[in-house]
Amino acid sequence: MSFTRRRFAGLTASAALFALTASMSAHASDLTINIGYQPIVEPSRVPQADGTYEKATGAKINxxxxxxxxDVIAAIASGSLDIGYxxxxxxxxxxSRExxxxxxxxxxxISEAEALAVRGVTKPEELVGKKIATPFVSTAHYSxxxxxxxxxxxxxxxxxxxxxxxxxAAAWQRGxxxxxxxxxxxLASIKKSGTVLATSADVAKWGGPTFDAWIVSKKFADAHPDAVATFVKVTGNATAAYRANPAAWDAKSPEAEKIARLTGAKQDEVPELLKGYIFPTLEEQAGADLLGGGTVKAVAETSxxxxxxxxxPSTLADYGPYVSPRWVEKATKLSF
Structure with a gap:
């Protein structure tokens, strides 16, 4: 089953989404998608809070x-997750572990959204002997x-x-x-009593760009390609809505409230935290600079x-099988 712009031509966005949901429901009503997310301030928290992913896919989402x-990677490896952040x-x-x-x-x-915050340290060489925490094998660890x-x-x-x-957060509070x-x-919390020594925007300039992404188990993708493409479309719609009018996502907006609720961020800080990322549209992601080539190069260099x-222990000769523009290209053909 495939969905194209032609199929839903002439419908309003809400009507198209309803038609898409109705069309999928007979096929997806018994489908459960296990999705692992992280409490990170970004636009797709809004459709997550609204139940839009469930409406669009017609599936139950856990x-x-x-x-x-x-931890997300470990859960996907164990088979307990289908899609992960x-x-x-x-x-x-x-x-690299295939x-x-x-x-x-x-x-x-990632730009200003990740950073090295310190206290009692005024220059890099003073880091020697200091206790610096980071989640291992994360983008922050790499940076x-x-x-x-x-x-x-x-x-x-x-x-x-x-x-x-x-x-x-707890270790910082205890000293x-x-x-x-x-x-x-x-980061926003510990910066209030600390000093930023470097951000991921700085690290990108030093040759270490980082990004966040959604991944899928190939087994699930092969079995439910329409659900995966629809998930990507909903995510892309959220990014497009933010990009179209970021000023509307102010501290008093419903969007800020939903993001704060799902991430634990303070609602009045959400607008500034959103500025810590550069959010590419689906069309931009499909280009040669990102999923069409640049992202493969970045993953290879990171590895x-x-x-x-x-x-x-080792790296691969080709990371192409793990990064592809095909899902964003498929998603851009959906109209809702």
């Missing part, structure tokens, strides 16, 4: 919250290692601790750590760096 990409570093690690997954959409290119390399600091001279974001490379909303740092 949403599961995770605090890091490594991960950063580029866990994605690279999973692909886990049967595929990137279906990019969420955002921390890239920053240390840029500063010519041996990671072995820094006491790098493996903590998840909630644990980082157990000197700093952390982490993402919002925990090579992780191997160099002893975090991966």
């Amino acid at each position: 949403w599961q919250k995770f605090d890091g990409g490594a 991960v950063g580029s570093s866990p994605l690279a690690a999973a692909a 886990l049967p997954i595929e990137t279906i959409a990019l969420v955002g290119l 921390l290692l890239t920053a240390l390399k840029h500063w010519n600091i041996d990671p072995k001279t820094v006491n790098i601790l493996n903590l998840r974001p909630p644990e980082i 157990d750590i000197d700093g952390a490379y982490v993402w919002d909303p925990v 090579a760096f992780l191997k160099e740092q002893g975090k991966l």
Whole structure:
């Protein structure tokens, strides 16, 4: 079963979504999709809160919250998740181990949304001997290692601790750590009493770009391609809505309230936190700079760096099977 613009031509967006849902319901009413998300401030939290994914796919969705990409990857590997939200570093690690997954959409290119926040440290060389926390095998971990390399600091001279974001918040509050490379909303909290030494926008300029993405198990994708494409379309619609009028997603907006509710971020901080990412549209994602080529190169380079740092035993000659524009291309042909 496929859905095209021709099939729903002439319908309003809401009518098209209703028609799509009705058409799919007979086929998907018995389908349950297990989705692992992370409490990250980004546009697709809105359709998640609204139940739009369920309406569009006609499926029951079991949403599961995770605090890091490594845990999402483990859940997909175990078969308990069908679709998951991960950063580029866990994605690279999973692909390098030839886990049967595929990137279906990019969420955002990480800019100010991840950073190294510290206290009692005023310059990079003072990190030596300090306790710096980050979730291992995350984009933040990769960015921390890239920053240390840029500063010519041996990671072995820094006491790098493996903590998840909630644990980082607690450890920072207790004064157990000197700093952390982490993402919002925990980053926004610790920045209030800390100093930012580097952001992921800085690290990107130093040769270590990072991004967040949705991935799918290939088994599920092969069995339910229409559900996957519809999921990508709903996600892309949320990005497009934000991109069209970011000012409308202000602190008092319904969008900010829904994002805050699902992420734990403070509602009045949501508009500023959204600025920490660059959110590409589905059309932009399909281009040569992203899923059409650039993302494969970024995953390959991330994998090579992780191997160099002893975090991966080996890398692949080709990461193309794990990153493809086909899902965003399929999604752009859907009209709702």
